[in-house]
Amino acid sequence: xxxxxxxxxxxxxxxxxxxWMCAGAARQEPPSAPPPAAVAPPAAGPAIQAAPxxxxxxxxxxxxxxxxxxQVSAANPDEAHRxxxxxxxxxxxxxxxxAASDCSVACxxxxxxxxxxxxxxxxxxxxxxxxxCDSAKKQLLDARTRVRQACGSCPGGPSVDREAPIPSx
Amino acid sequence: xxxSMNRPRGTDLRRAMLGAIALYALATAACHRDNALTGCPxxxxxxxxxxxxxxxxxxxxxxxxxDIDESRGDLPGAIAVLERLVTTAAPRAAEADEVLADAxxxxxxxxxxxxxxxxxxxxxxxxxxxxxxxxxxxxxxxxVQGLVEEARANALADAGKTQEAMQAKGxxxxxxxxxxxxxxxxxxxxxxxxGSDD
Numbered sequence: 001x002x003x004x005x006x007x008x009x010x011x012x013x014x015x016x017x018x019x020w021m022c023a024g025a026a027r028q029e030p031p032s033a034p035p036p037a038a039v040a041p042p043a044a045g046p047a048i049q050a051a052p053x054x055x056x057x058x059x060x061x062x063x064x065x066x067x068x069x070x071q072v073s074a075a076n077p078d079e080a081h082r083x084x085x086x087x088x089x090x091x092x093x094x095x096x097x098x099a100a101s102d103c104s105v106a107c108x109x110x111x112x113x114x115x116x117x118x119x120x121x122x123x124x125x126x127x128x129x130x131x132x133c134d135s136a137k138k139q140l141l142d143a144r145t146r147v148r149q150a151c152g153s154c155p156g157g158p159s160v161d162r163e164a165p166i167p168s169x
Numbered sequence: 170x171x172x173s174m175n176r177p178r179g180t181d182l183r184r185a186m187l188g189a190i191a192l193y194a195l196a197t198a199a200c201h202r203d204n205a206l207t208g209c210p211x212x213x214x215x216x217x218x219x220x221x222x223x224x225x226x227x228x229x230x231x232x233x234x235x236d237i238d239e240s241r242g243d244l245p246g247a248i249a250v251l252e253r254l255v256t257t258a259a260p261r262a263a264e265a266d267e268v269l270a271d272a273x274x275x276x277x278x279x280x281x282x283x284x285x286x287x288x289x290x291x292x293x294x295x296x297x298x299x300x301x302x303x304x305x306x307x308x309x310x311x312x313v314q315g316l317v318e319e320a321r322a323n324a325l326a327d328a329g330k331t332q333e334a335m336q337a338k339g340x341x342x343x344x345x346x347x348x349x350x351x352x353x354x355x356x357x358x359x360x361x362x363x364g365s366d367d
Binding site for chain 2: 102103105106108109110112113115116117119120122123129132136139140142143146147150151
C-alpha cells in the first residue's frame with residue numbers, strides 16, 4: 001500500500017512539473033511568435049486544441065522524442081519546454097484514464113462489495129441470516145466473474161477468482 | 170505496522186482516483202489558462218473552473234496530511250484534518266461532490282475506529298447529501314454505515330442491551346445488503362460496454 005501511495009504522490013508530483021511548464025510556456029511565449037514548423041505544423045495547432053489527435057493520446061516513442069528534442073532545443077528552448085510539457089501531460093492523461101477507467105470503478109465497487117459481504121456474514125446467527133449471507137456471497141461471486149471477464153484482475157485489489165475464498169473477519 | 174497499513178484495500182484505489190480527478194482538473198485548467206499553449210488537450214466538455222480546481226487541490230493536500238497523521242497513529246489529528254476538508258467552502262460541481270462524499274466516508278471510518286459511532290453516522294449522513302445517485306461513493310457510504318451499526322450492535326450486546334443490540338444488528342445487515350446490491354449495480358453499469366483498462 002505504501003508503494004501505491006508513493007505512486008500516487010509521484011503521479012501528482014510528476015504532473016506538477018508539466019503544469020508549471022505549461023504556465024511558464026504560456027507566459028513566456030511572445031504574442032507574435034509563430035510556431036516552429038518542425039514541431040507544430042500550421043494545421044496541427046488548432047486541430048489539437050479542438051480535438052486531440054491520436055498522437056496526443058499516447059506519449060511519443062523515445063526515438064521520436066530524442067530527435068525532436070535535439071532539433072527543437074537547438075532552435076528554440078521555449079518550444080522544447082512545451083514539447084516536454086505536452087509529453088508529460090500525455091502521460092498524466094494516460095494515468096488518469098487508467099485510474100478513472102471502467103475497470104477501476106468496477107474494482108473499487110468490488111472491494112466495497114466484498115467488505116460488505118464479509119461483515120454481513122459475520123453477523124449471521126439465525127437461519128434467515130444465513131440465507132441472506134449466502135445470497136450476498138452469490139452476488140459477490142457473480143460480480144467477481146463479471147469483473148474477471150471484463151478486466152482480468154484488480155491489481156492491488158480484491159480477488160476476481162470465483163473459486164477464491166471470501167475473506168472472513 | 171502503521172495505521173495506514175491497516176486501511177481497507179479500497180482506500181488507496183479510491184484516493185488514487187481522486188488524485189487523478191484533481192490532477193486532470195489542474196492540468197486542464199493550467200493548459201487553458203491564457204489560452205496560449207499549443208498541444209494541451211482541448212477541454213472536451215471537461216473544463217474545470219478555477220474555484221473547483223482550487224478546491225480539488227486543497228482536498229488532495231488535506232488527504233495527504235490526514236495520511237501522514239494516520240501513519241503516525243494520530244487518529245484525532247487525521248479526523249481534525251478531514252473535518253477541515255468537509256467544512257471548506259466548496260463550489261457547486263460534480264467533482265466537488267465526489268470529493269466531499271469520499272471525505273465524509275473516510276471521516277466516518279476514522280470516527281468508527283475511535284469508537285465515536287454517533288459522529289461516524291453524522292459523517293455518513295452528510296456524505297450521502299453529496300452522493301444521491303447510485304454511484305460507488307454512495308455504496309461505500311452505505312457500507313460504512315453498515316459497519317457503524319454493526320459496531321453499535323456489538324457495543325449494545327456487550328452492555329447487556331439485547332433488544333437494542335438485535336435492532337442495531339438488523340439495521341446493519343439491511344445496510345450491508347443494500348451496499349452489496351448497489352455496488353453490484355455500479356459494476357454492471359461500469360462494465361456494460363465490456364470494461365476498459367485504458
